[in-house]
Amino acid sequence: MTAGGWVLGVDSGGSGLRIALAHAEDGRVVETVSSGEPVPTGPAGIEAAALLRQLLPAVEAMRLSAGAVDAPAAVAIGAAGMATLGGELRAVLPGALKQALGVRRLALAADAVTAYAGALGQRPxxxxxxxxxxxxxxxxxxxxxxxxxxxxxxxxxxxxxxxxxxxxxxxxxxxxxxxxxxxxxxxxxxxxxxxxxxxxxxxxxxxxxxxxxxxxxxxxxxxxxxxxxxxxxxxxxxxxxxxxxxxxxxxxxxxxxxxxxxxxxxxxxxxxxxxxxxxxxxxxxxxxxSAAEDPLGGAVAIAAALARGSLRLPRDPRLLHLGPPEVSGGSGSDTT
Missing domain, CATH: 3.30.420.40 (ATPase, nucleotide binding domain)
Incomplete structure (x- = not known):
């Protein structure tokens, strides 16, 4: 893959993490893996450290397998409970993923949003x-x-x-x-x-x-x-x-x-x-x-749109949060 040529979609739910590495240009998936147990919830909400412990080794292996040596163009993570229990994820993941993977465009979404994006894309x-x-x-x-x-x-x-x-x-x-x-x-x-x-x-x-x-x-x-x-x-x-x-x-x-x-x-x-x-x-x-894709496919679609600057789904502090330092696309405001 060329520099900036790949994106990452993640679906975190009751059966653990599902992760997809895809081409940024068209969202075409190169490889998918499933990793670990469901991410636990603690007093501060969904535990960011536990998610990272599962996510980062799996992504590293996928990058090596696909020859994706450069930083991803964008990452989208959909998680069950993000809307009400995602405070720690929104606080920790932007900085942690920038440091670990060089991520500069990050979408953190409720699983309902990734389900929406998978099913209907960016249509009302x-x-x-x-x-x-x-x-x-x-x-x-x-x-x-x-x-x-x-x-x-x-x-x-x-x-x-x-x-x-x-x-x-x-x-x-x-x-x-x-x-x-x-x-x-x-x-x-x-x-x-x-x-x-x-x-x-x-x-x-x-x-x-x-x-x-x-x-x-x-x-x-x-x-x-x-x-x-x-x-x-x-x-x-x-x-x-x-x-x-x-x-x-x-x-x-x-x-x-x-x-x-x-x-x-x-x-x-x-x-x-x-x-x-x-x-x-x-x-x-x-x-x-009929739903076109599942929530993992929706996460990939959001990441690819974010990488291209064509994300039209509304931003929302709890449902679809675009993490710093760079955000692209979307409408509305994101005030966390």
Whole structure:
């Protein structure tokens, strides 16, 4: 690669880091690697030192493999929790990456933003990113609008943890003999977790409760596909919540493109069929489109646009922060 001819995209989420090295000119990916465990969160938020311990050795190996001996033209890092827990990353990474890699153009983005960039590029519209949690993000390229993404205790309505928790509640109702229970969900819960009487003691002390709850979402979808009405109702309610979030962020001027991205939507027809109906009802002016790329592809696209000076996605102190000393492109203000 020639000097300044490469960019780096990073996706930090529940399964650790995914890293892509790509050509700056067109964002064409040369190599990707996955590295390590999820980056931990401490009292100051997502731990910058832990991210760097995983990122820098992986990048060094990729550079040697690709012959990318010069500094990257730009780097974009998307991280789950960046909007609310990214203070330490925004404070530490610009200086650390400049010192370690010579980085002079850096974008730090919420994972919803990289999901948006991967799905729709730099067009106005809305994206719903669903996995363990659920967040909707929309833009008219002037500012961002966000709905939900508030975590499994305060929101993420319709996401994997929400579906799993609702399914387990129905299982516990069946166990107790209360109305609203589902024998099918009770059987599925006991097959996955063992006797449900011991589930609270096993679940509540865990630090990964959202992921454990979300692990039951495919069982809920399976029960719904086999005709269980309680499981089908859980997914119908999830679809309504997802569509409500999309409606809250979709630009209202003209036709709005909307894309769905993330593992949640691999639950298939038991979720997608009621969701299509809810979107048609709540967003009759929206046009569903397929996501072009995943969040890692979105991080690469942001880095390549930043390198070319053509980044048009709105800057935002929490959602899309362009780090010093050099920033290029974008609109709005970035005041951290």
């Amino acid at each position: 519209g809305a994206v719903v990113a669903g996995g363990t949690g659920m967040i909707a993000l929309g833009t008219d390229l002037v500012s961002w609008r966000r709905a939900d993404g508030w975590g499994h205790l305060l929101g993420d309505c319709g996401g994997g943890a929400w579906i799993g928790r609702a399914g387990l509640e129905a299982a516990m109702r069946a166990h107790d003999g209360r109305r609203g229970g589902s024998g099918a969900l009770l059987a599925a819960a006991e097959q996955r977790f063992g006797p449900v009487g011991g589930l609270p003691g096993a679940l509540y002390p865990r630090t990964d409760r959202p992921a454990v709850l979300a692990s039951f979402a495919p069982d809920v979808a399976g029960c719904a596909a086999e005709g269980d009405p309680v499981a089908a109702d859980v997914l119908a309610r999830a679809a309504a919540h997802i569509a409500e979030a999309a409606a809250a962020v979709c630009p209202t001027a003209g036709e709005c493109e909307i894309a769905l991205t993330g593992r949640l939507f691999k639950l298939g027809d038991p979720l997608l069929v009621p969701l299509a109906g809810e979107l048609a009802d709540q967003l009759p002016y929206a046009r569903p489109v």
